[in-house]
Amino acid sequence: xxxxxxxxxxxxxxxxxxxxxxxxxxxxxxxxxxxxxxxxxxxxxxxxxxxxxxxxxxxxxxxxxxxxxxxxxxxxxxxxxxxxxxxxxxxxxxxxxxxxxxxxxxxxxxxxxxxxxxxxxxxxxxxxxxxxxxxxxxxxxxxxxxxxxxxxxxxxxxxxxxxxxxxxxxxxxxxxxxxxxxxxxxxxxxxxxxxxxxxxxxxxxxxxxxxxxxxxxxxxxxxxxxxxxxxxxxxxxxxxxxxxxxxxxxxxxxxxxxxxxxxxxxxxxxxxxxxxxxxxxxxxxxxxxxxxxxxxxxxxxxxxxxxxxxxxxxxxxxxxxxxxxxxxxxxxxxxxxxxxxxxxxxxxxxxxxxxxxxxxxxxxxxxxxxxxxxxxxxxxxxxxxxxx
Amino acid sequence: xxxxxxxxxxxxxxxxxxxxxxxxxxxxxxxxxxxxxxxxxxxxxxxxxxxxxxxxxxxxxxxxxxxxxxxxxxxxxxxxxxxxxxxxxxxxxxxxxxxxxxxxxxxx
Numbered sequence: 001x002x003x004x005x006x007x008x009x010x011x012x013x014x015x016x017x018x019x020x021x022x023x024x025x026x027x028x029x030x031x032x033x034x035x036x037x038x039x040x041x042x043x044x045x046x047x048x049x050x051x052x053x054x055x056x057x058x059x060x061x062x063x064x065x066x067x068x069x070x071x072x073x074x075x076x077x078x079x080x081x082x083x084x085x086x087x088x089x090x091x092x093x094x095x096x097x098x099x100x101x102x103x104x105x106x107x108x109x110x111x112x113x114x115x116x117x118x119x120x121x122x123x124x125x126x127x128x129x130x131x132x133x134x135x136x137x138x139x140x141x142x143x144x145x146x147x148x149x150x151x152x153x154x155x156x157x158x159x160x161x162x163x164x165x166x167x168x169x170x171x172x173x174x175x176x177x178x179x180x181x182x183x184x185x186x187x188x189x190x191x192x193x194x195x196x197x198x199x200x201x202x203x204x205x206x207x208x209x210x211x212x213x214x215x216x217x218x219x220x221x222x223x224x225x226x227x228x229x230x231x232x233x234x235x236x237x238x239x240x241x242x243x244x245x246x247x248x249x250x251x252x253x254x255x256x257x258x259x260x261x262x263x264x265x266x267x268x269x270x271x272x273x274x275x276x277x278x279x280x281x282x283x284x285x286x287x288x289x290x291x292x293x294x295x296x297x298x299x300x301x302x303x304x305x306x307x308x309x310x311x312x313x314x315x316x317x318x319x320x321x322x323x324x325x326x327x328x329x330x331x332x333x334x335x336x337x338x339x340x341x342x343x344x345x346x347x348x349x350x351x352x353x354x355x356x357x358x359x360x361x362x363x364x365x366x367x368x369x370x371x372x373x374x375x376x377x378x379x380x381x382x383x384x385x386x387x388x
Numbered sequence: 389x390x391x392x393x394x395x396x397x398x399x400x401x402x403x404x405x406x407x408x409x410x411x412x413x414x415x416x417x418x419x420x421x422x423x424x425x426x427x428x429x430x431x432x433x434x435x436x437x438x439x440x441x442x443x444x445x446x447x448x449x450x451x452x453x454x455x456x457x458x459x460x461x462x463x464x465x466x467x468x469x470x471x472x473x474x475x476x477x478x479x480x481x482x483x484x485x486x487x488x489x490x491x492x493x494x495x496x
Contacts, residue, residue, distance in 0.1 A: 229480030
């Protein structure tokens with residue numbers, strides 16, 4: 001009999017698994033964005049990964065940029081990669097392809113200054129894409145739920161986030177961990193004020209120290225800038241939704257962890273290798289934060305929102321969980337899991353958690369999320385240094 | 389009767405889960421829906437915003453989720469709307485730091 005917990009996936013040469021089968025067309029610099037987009041057009045599996053960076057970056061910032069693109073390329077949901085660049089950027093399309101090759105994944109690269117103008121480069125890129133398409137692993141196999149890495153994200157939070165959606169995700173996290181999945185929560189800024197809970201939930205002193213230091217660094221950054229963090233945290237939308245301070249927002253956000261203990265810690269974009277619940281150091285900006293999760297290997301992201309956001313992500317399904325009755329109604333087409341019955345019909349948090357868990361299984365079995373159906377393929381690069 | 393959720397028994401504010409008008413009676417319930425207490429709102433409060441469960445003097449701690457979420461910046465009367473106009477965060481307040489030194493490597 002078929003195991004209801006088994007999911008459909010694609011095995012990759014490095015032993016990882018994907019629940020989607022994308023060809024990532026990664027632009028290594030803003031100058032080759034148009035090329036990446038033009039090459040990908042008309043190829044249903046191809047996803048252009050574009051951004052405004054790659055030029056005049058140095059040191060740790062450049063290293064983070066490289067690790068982010070490499071992590072995206074190595075993600076299990078990516079079947080093959082075409083890197084496209086201009087030719088004078090710090091990390092060339094060739095360098096990136098060489099690093100990806102180590103995974104055994106089909107990869108090709110194209111450097112515009114070596115090929116020619118826009119039109120010739122598009123023709124050349126499509127030839128490479130045709131070749132990669134023909135080498136795709138199309139064989140779906142049943143894989144165990146424990147092969148999943150699930151990222152947790154929240155955005156556009158309001159009063160309902162800390163009362164319903166995040167606690168419901170906390171329940172779902174418990175169920176997913178029981179099945180052996182890896183789960184990553186993130187967004188360091190949104191832990192300011194929740195330090196006591198981090199102390200209670202850290203499985204080891206090392207985990208606790210890492211997270212508390214990251215929170216302290218984030219707060220010190222705001223203080224060193226001489227600015228009041230209230231200008232951005234909580235955001236004007238959060239405030240409209242009833243959240244008064246970053247402390248209140250953070251105490252609601254941390255509910256995503258539920259009753260589980262935090263076992264591991266990860267730097268931004270660091271591959272998630274250990275089972276259990278991990279914390280990744282990411283910023284409060286949702287797209288940048290999701291890029292960190294995806295680079296860490298997440299194949300699915302559960303995204304709670306109060307005010308509503310349409311956001312998806314380039315290479316993975318983003319499950320949108322909502323409880324605010326108004327948002328559930330006016331942004332219905334963007335909502336995957338509607339928990340507003342908590343307010344109208346006494347839906348319990350436990351039942352809500354089961355709904356979130358079931359949507360993860362559905363999505364892993366191949367059902368498209370609303371963001372995927374609507375064509376949302378957002379992507380952004382997190383920077384830690386200036387452009388020089 | 390309008391409703392507000394008190395998340396933790398130590399909380400001194402609750403979240404109204406319907407729009408509340410001035411002078412309306414509000415039932416305060418816990419997360420499971422059990423009645424804790426009731427009070428009268430002294431002003432209108434929008435869905436999702438907080439209502440004071442007791443009187444506050446300036447500088448007192450506002451507690452939600454059983455933890456500190458900010459300090460009162462005015463005296464607050466029980467039944468009032470508690471939000472950015474009468475409470476503030478104590479985190480990441482670069483605006484409160486005097487004589488900020490320039491970051492390392494930054495020219496004066």
